[in-house]
Amino acid sequence: MNLRVPGPTPLPRPVLEAVGEQMINHRGPEFEDLIAEITANLKEIFVTKHDVVTLTCSGTGGLEAAVSNTLSPGQRVVVISIGVFGDRVAEMARAYGADVATVSFEPGHAADPDRVRQALAEEAAAEVVFVTHNETSTGVTNDLEVLAGVIKGEFDRMLVVDGISSIGSIPCPVDEWGIDVAISGSQKGWMAPPGLAMVSISPRGWAAIEKARMPRFYLDLFKAQRAFEKGQTPWTPAMSTLYGLRQGLRLILERGIDNVHADHARYGDLTRRLVKDAGLELFADESHASNTVTSVRVPEGVVWKELSAMARETHNVVLAGGQGELSGKLFRVGHLGWVLDGELKQAVDAVVQCLNGQHVSAPNNAGTA
């Protein structure tokens, strides 16, 4: 199967073998070694000297940890959203009782630093700002260095970054850009199975966490950090997934993080070129197109569910559809983690062959660009 969704990603053989290893005691010395290696390697790739904890939950759980650990009920917070995952942060912050100001941008476009500047000038009470680095739903990468310059440099707000589908694949030097809390997810560029969220916390982040009063227990970052300092986790961790993450991290560092970033830039370039050469239309503003996932408009009159099923059944290619309001309007090609250039070509070729095969019905009410 050519699995081309933006996570879970196909895992290379050494990772699958690691994932299938026998259980160990999560309160014993082998586990201390496991967690120490993972944490040290994550710090290297997050490019942070501060703390990194790994939680047993999906990326959404990691985002929730950032929300519930850094905010208090009623607290004003700015969420910069360029798609489904930014909106999700706003939704969960509201679920916990935060007073959320969402600064939204049109799907397919990155956040405009001027509008962010303007919003922060109007939001003097919002100490904490959430930003998505790479919006998986639209395949757009924000210019985080510039946004961080505004949020931190100009306004000195605390910066929380959803780096779920960026860190490990797209450069995101956490300390250099002044990110106080950064979240990633094991099923993205890390070549590991889903089920772990990795969260870095700066000293300013810890200071906010100390003040924050939203309820949390399972996702309590203090509890996680205290346990990590003893080579443990507060609760029984997802052992097999940790084995996979350890091996994925080894593969990334063997390749070299700069090479891994260059690889992802090449996957992005190649995919966008293949899509355009095939006469298909990119959904995302190309100046901010993501190097981990490419979004493509579903051609007018084509029913995505049928095209998707045909690509899967006749070409063994599995693509991701649009989410929320973008359902039926775009599809997404994941290219993060362990990717072979030929897989990207085969995926786009499969779409073209399905479209040319006259097998995809085009009723009048189909989603259009």
Add this chain to the structure above:
Amino acid sequence: MNLRVPGPTPLPRPVLEAVGEQMINHRGPEFEDLIAEITANLKEIFVTKHDVVTLTCSGTGGLEAAVSNTLSPGQRVVVISIGVFGDRVAEMARAYGADVATVSFEPGHAADPDRVRQALAEEAAAEVVFVTHNETSTGVTNDLEVLAGVIKGEFDRMLVVDGISSIGSIPCPVDEWGIDVAISGSQKGWMAPPGLAMVSISPRGWAAIEKARMPRFYLDLFKAQRAFEKGQTPWTPAMSTLYGLRQGLRLILERGIDNVHADHARYGDLTRRLVKDAGLELFADESHASNTVTSVRVPEGVVWKELSAMARETHNVVLAGGQGELSGKLFRVGHLGWVLDGELKQAVDAVVQCLNGQHVSAPNNAGTA
């Protein structure tokens, strides 16, 4: 390694092979089949006709889901605690702002139904009652059928059961006993890796969830159930762990759930006999001793950390120590999931040989029984 902690448990070869399988799309038809099979088999083993969802989190996350989904801030709730895990439920309910009445029993003892009856008579405002079925920290199994008779039969309260280290190993017919929310964890008797919590919800449970106002998002049971009905999960799930759980469930049902229960009764009997024959003292009241984990007093003058390290280093036997206030006072032998009788004998023999080997220091300030 003879891993004898009460989870994670050693996994049989077919489960490890399943865990190491390649990723699939969590929004595709193969995943629908995976989640449908797991859910159907869980319902069979929980013995429930109602809903069961599987969450990507440890057992503690499952308990938190039960707390945050069924209660509102300020709501009075009764938590019956016979050890660390009962206390943990009380602690997390307080963290979420519940008004908790803990009914505690001496470590090593089961909950006395008369005291529970008396407590509920005094707690007319507490609509919801939490009970641990099997307390992993002390190796005690509550007589849940009798307790459920009091809580549901006599007082008609909503019943939430921590069945993390019981369901799948010790009989716990959820519907027959009137359990409204039951929680288990994949790393216990299920022969799967840690990282999944399985939660059953009765119609009365759903009615309570509808009224409950504690904040939740990642662990929202409505969101989970709505996704499950479409053959999905709300967030990217722990795929490898789900593969393991599917295979573990197949092995349990191949063996037959009654046989699996009988196996665990035999493991419990055998372990207790081995411990007593070795001249060691059981910690738990034997009339309520658990069939998934046996607690043993650390002999007077013996330093548990040294005994534990020696058993690991010289006999390859990994045991669990005591938790919280019981640290240094007891150790625990896990016997749940995939267990060979010879492993239990080897584990107890290793302890005896270490104790007889004169290598374990016995300073004056050591923990005593």
